[in-house]
Amino acid sequence: MADQIAREAKVGAIAVAVFLGAVAVAARSSAPDIEETVDAIAVTAEFGRIDGLAVGSPVRFAGLDIGEVAKVWLTDQRRARVSLIIRNTDIEIPTDSAAVIETDGIFGEKYVEIHPGGELDAIEDGDRLSYSQDSVVLESLLNQIVARARSARPQDADTVQ
Numbered sequence: 001m002a003d004q005i006a007r008e009a010k011v012g013a014i015a016v017a018v019f020l021g022a023v024a025v026a027a028r029s030s031a032p033d034i035e036e037t038v039d040a041i042a043v044t045a046e047f048g049r050i051d052g053l054a055v056g057s058p059v060r061f062a063g064l065d066i067g068e069v070a071k072v073w074l075t076d077q078r079r080a081r082v083s084l085i086i087r088n089t090d091i092e093i094p095t096d097s098a099a100v101i102e103t104d105g106i107f108g109e110k111y112v113e114i115h116p117g118g119e120l121d122a123i124e125d126g127d128r129l130s131y132s133q134d135s136v137v138l139e140s141l142l143n144q145i146v147a148r149a150r151s152a153r154p155q156d157a158d159t160v161q
Helices: 002-030 034-039 138-152
Strands: 041-047 058-061 064-074 080-086 098-103 110-115 131-133
Touching (some): 041 098, 041 131
Parallel strands (some): 098 131
Antiparallel strands (some): 041 080
Protein backbone atom coordinates (compact mmCIF):
# COMPACT_ATOMS: atom_id res chain seq x y z
CA MET A 1 0.00 0.00 0.00
CA ALA A 2 2.84 2.40 0.82
CA ASP A 3 4.46 1.55 -2.53
CA GLN A 4 1.23 2.40 -4.36
CA ILE A 5 0.94 5.79 -2.59
CA ALA A 6 4.60 6.59 -3.35
CA ARG A 7 4.11 5.61 -7.01
CA GLU A 8 0.99 7.79 -7.32
CA ALA A 9 2.83 10.70 -5.71
CA LYS A 10 5.69 10.35 -8.25
CA VAL A 11 3.24 10.18 -11.17
CA GLY A 12 1.40 13.23 -9.82
CA ALA A 13 4.66 15.16 -9.41
CA ILE A 14 5.71 14.29 -12.98
CA ALA A 15 2.27 15.34 -14.32
CA VAL A 16 2.50 18.70 -12.51
CA ALA A 17 6.05 19.26 -13.82
CA VAL A 18 4.99 18.48 -17.41
CA PHE A 19 1.98 20.81 -17.09
CA LEU A 20 4.11 23.67 -15.72
CA GLY A 21 6.67 23.12 -18.48
CA ALA A 22 3.94 23.30 -21.14
CA VAL A 23 2.56 26.51 -19.62
CA ALA A 24 6.06 28.04 -19.56
CA VAL A 25 6.67 27.14 -23.22
CA ALA A 26 3.26 28.53 -24.26
CA ALA A 27 3.86 31.77 -22.36
CA ARG A 28 7.32 32.18 -23.88
CA SER A 29 6.15 31.56 -27.45
CA SER A 30 3.19 33.97 -27.25
CA ALA A 31 5.13 36.84 -25.69
CA PRO A 32 6.79 39.19 -28.18
CA ASP A 33 10.57 39.19 -28.24
CA ILE A 34 12.15 42.32 -26.78
CA GLU A 35 14.35 42.70 -29.85
CA GLU A 36 11.30 42.44 -32.08
CA THR A 37 9.48 45.17 -30.14
CA VAL A 38 12.46 47.54 -30.05
CA ASP A 39 13.21 47.23 -33.77
CA ALA A 40 9.63 47.73 -34.99
CA ILE A 41 8.55 50.92 -36.72
CA ALA A 42 5.04 52.29 -37.25
CA VAL A 43 3.92 53.90 -40.50
CA THR A 44 0.49 54.94 -41.77
CA ALA A 45 -1.35 54.84 -45.07
CA GLU A 46 -4.75 56.20 -46.14
CA PHE A 47 -7.30 54.40 -48.27
CA GLY A 48 -10.73 55.16 -49.72
CA ARG A 49 -11.90 51.57 -49.01
CA ILE A 50 -10.40 48.83 -46.86
CA ASP A 51 -13.17 46.20 -47.19
CA GLY A 52 -12.20 43.21 -45.05
CA LEU A 53 -8.88 44.56 -43.80
CA ALA A 54 -8.71 44.31 -40.00
CA VAL A 55 -6.37 44.78 -37.08
CA GLY A 56 -3.91 41.89 -37.15
CA SER A 57 -3.97 41.50 -40.94
CA PRO A 58 -0.51 40.82 -42.39
CA VAL A 59 1.75 43.42 -43.98
CA ARG A 60 3.88 41.95 -46.76
CA PHE A 61 6.83 43.11 -48.79
CA ALA A 62 7.77 41.02 -51.84
CA GLY A 63 5.40 38.34 -50.52
CA LEU A 64 7.11 38.06 -47.13
CA ASP A 65 5.32 38.88 -43.88
CA ILE A 66 7.11 41.86 -42.35
CA GLY A 67 4.47 43.15 -39.96
CA GLU A 68 0.79 43.60 -39.27
CA VAL A 69 -2.04 46.12 -39.21
CA ALA A 70 -2.04 47.70 -35.75
CA LYS A 71 -4.94 50.16 -35.91
CA VAL A 72 -7.67 51.33 -38.29
CA TRP A 73 -9.65 54.56 -37.94
CA LEU A 74 -11.60 57.09 -39.98
CA THR A 75 -10.10 60.49 -40.76
CA ASP A 76 -11.96 63.80 -40.86
CA GLN A 77 -12.01 63.50 -44.66
CA ARG A 78 -13.84 60.14 -44.33
CA ARG A 79 -10.88 58.08 -45.47
CA ALA A 80 -9.61 55.00 -43.70
CA ARG A 81 -6.22 55.52 -42.06
CA VAL A 82 -4.30 52.35 -41.30
CA SER A 83 -1.37 52.08 -38.90
CA LEU A 84 1.15 49.43 -39.94
CA ILE A 85 3.72 47.93 -37.57
CA ILE A 86 6.76 46.77 -39.51
CA ARG A 87 8.76 44.34 -37.40
CA ASN A 88 11.38 43.38 -39.96
CA THR A 89 13.44 46.55 -40.03
CA ASP A 90 16.31 44.91 -41.91
CA ILE A 91 14.35 45.65 -45.08
CA GLU A 92 14.75 49.23 -46.28
CA ILE A 93 11.44 50.38 -47.73
CA PRO A 94 11.78 53.38 -50.09
CA THR A 95 9.83 56.51 -49.13
CA ASP A 96 7.87 56.48 -52.40
CA SER A 97 6.57 52.92 -51.89
CA ALA A 98 2.86 52.17 -52.30
CA ALA A 99 0.57 50.39 -49.86
CA VAL A 100 -1.89 48.16 -51.71
CA ILE A 101 -4.74 46.18 -50.16
CA GLU A 102 -4.78 42.75 -51.74
CA THR A 103 -6.64 39.48 -51.21
CA ASP A 104 -5.02 36.11 -50.61
CA GLY A 105 -6.76 34.20 -53.41
CA ILE A 106 -10.33 34.91 -54.52
CA PHE A 107 -12.01 34.64 -51.12
CA GLY A 108 -8.98 34.75 -48.83
CA GLU A 109 -8.03 37.25 -46.17
CA LYS A 110 -7.08 40.83 -46.98
CA TYR A 111 -3.56 42.07 -46.36
CA VAL A 112 -1.41 45.11 -47.13
CA GLU A 113 1.29 44.56 -49.74
CA ILE A 114 3.97 47.23 -49.91
CA HIS A 115 5.17 47.78 -53.48
CA PRO A 116 8.66 49.31 -53.40
CA GLY A 117 9.36 52.63 -55.04
CA GLY A 118 12.62 53.88 -56.51
CA GLU A 119 13.77 56.43 -53.92
CA LEU A 120 17.05 55.88 -52.10
CA ASP A 121 15.74 57.19 -48.77
CA ALA A 122 13.97 54.64 -46.55
CA ILE A 123 10.83 55.15 -44.48
CA GLU A 124 11.27 55.80 -40.78
CA ASP A 125 9.13 55.44 -37.69
CA GLY A 126 6.09 57.71 -37.90
CA ASP A 127 6.23 58.25 -41.68
CA ARG A 128 3.19 58.05 -43.97
CA LEU A 129 3.11 56.09 -47.21
CA SER A 130 1.87 58.67 -49.73
CA TYR A 131 0.75 56.23 -52.39
CA SER A 132 -2.03 53.73 -51.77
CA GLN A 133 -4.46 51.55 -53.69
CA ASP A 134 -7.85 50.68 -52.27
CA SER A 135 -9.33 47.27 -51.78
CA VAL A 136 -11.00 45.78 -54.86
CA VAL A 137 -14.53 44.57 -54.17
CA LEU A 138 -15.34 41.51 -56.26
CA GLU A 139 -19.00 42.48 -56.65
CA SER A 140 -18.12 45.93 -58.02
CA LEU A 141 -15.65 44.40 -60.45
CA LEU A 142 -18.27 41.92 -61.74
CA ASN A 143 -20.82 44.74 -62.12
CA GLN A 144 -18.34 46.71 -64.23
CA ILE A 145 -17.68 43.68 -66.46
CA VAL A 146 -21.41 43.07 -66.97
CA ALA A 147 -22.07 46.76 -67.71
CA ARG A 148 -19.24 46.87 -70.25
CA ALA A 149 -20.47 43.68 -71.93
CA ARG A 150 -24.01 45.10 -72.15
CA SER A 151 -22.80 48.36 -73.69
CA ALA A 152 -20.70 46.50 -76.28
CA ARG A 153 -23.60 44.28 -77.34
CA PRO A 154 -25.55 45.35 -80.46
CA GLN A 155 -28.86 47.07 -79.60
CA ASP A 156 -31.03 44.88 -81.84
CA ALA A 157 -29.87 41.74 -79.98
CA ASP A 158 -32.22 42.71 -77.12
CA THR A 159 -35.32 42.14 -79.21
CA VAL A 160 -36.40 38.58 -79.88
CA GLN A 161 -38.27 37.85 -83.09
